[in-house]
Amino acid sequence: MVRTNILVIEDEEDIRELVKYNLQRENFGVLEAGSGEEGLKLVERTAPDLILLDLMLPGKDGLEICRILKRNDRTQNIPIVMMTARGEENDIIMGLELGAEDYVVKPFSPKVLGARVKAVLRRNASAPELSPDDVLKIHDMVIHPGRHEVLVKDKAVDLTATEFRILHFLARRPGWVFTRYQIVNAVHGEDYPVTERSIDVQVVGLRRKLRRAGNCIETVRGIGYRFRDK
Numbered sequence: 001m002v003r004t005n006i007l008v009i010e011d012e013e014d015i016r017e018l019v020k021y022n023l024q025r026e027n028f029g030v031l032e033a034g035s036g037e038e039g040l041k042l043v044e045r046t047a048p049d050l051i052l053l054d055l056m057l058p059g060k061d062g063l064e065i066c067r068i069l070k071r072n073d074r075t076q077n078i079p080i081v082m083m084t085a086r087g088e089e090n091d092i093i094m095g096l097e098l099g100a101e102d103y104v105v106k107p108f109s110p111k112v113l114g115a116r117v118k119a120v121l122r123r124n125a126s127a128p129e130l131s132p133d134d135v136l137k138i139h140d141m142v143i144h145p146g147r148h149e150v151l152v153k154d155k156a157v158d159l160t161a162t163e164f165r166i167l168h169f170l171a172r173r174p175g176w177v178f179t180r181y182q183i184v185n186a187v188h189g190e191d192y193p194v195t196e197r198s199i200d201v202q203v204v205g206l207r208r209k210l211r212r213a214g215n216c217i218e219t220v221r222g223i224g225y226r227f228r229d230k
């Protein structure tokens, strides 16, 4: 079997060692970089399957590294999991909007780290198979994009066009966290003059109409929303 390689970009050596130790125990191959610049070189040379990226780095910081990797055709499909300190919600939001796939907040347990990495790899592998018109069946829900129709336990739920688009957008990628800005872009296009607050209002309405199934839409505090993974 081909080993899955993970590049860890982290300047603090003890954290890097800890992460490496725990990933190796899960049978991942681990590459290490102590700075963003070193990380970029390693990405070019080794094409890792996933990158664990610390945001607070000397020199080019994690967000800059994320921007560079996601702008480059050859590296943009490598999933990035950011490592952040508590209270860095704005950096997390920016990283997600730059294209990072997920984040973990330090201090994290080895278990959480392993689970996040595996979930991102799994979701990334299955994501491209979905086309926008595919009917989604998830939890108790059936979502028909062509008909703009949602069934919960076989009963149709009456949603507004915006509510439907938000639900469909989130449900297409269960487990992924999206910022409000990303949701606005997805449902209304980039120039739509909508505040982040209005997304919150839409989600409240959506949850109410979906009743118990509305629990599938999770609030990620300080960051945005996520459709619960299966």
Ligand code: CA
Pocket: 010, 011, 012, 054, 055, 056, 057
């Ligand atoms: Ca650091």
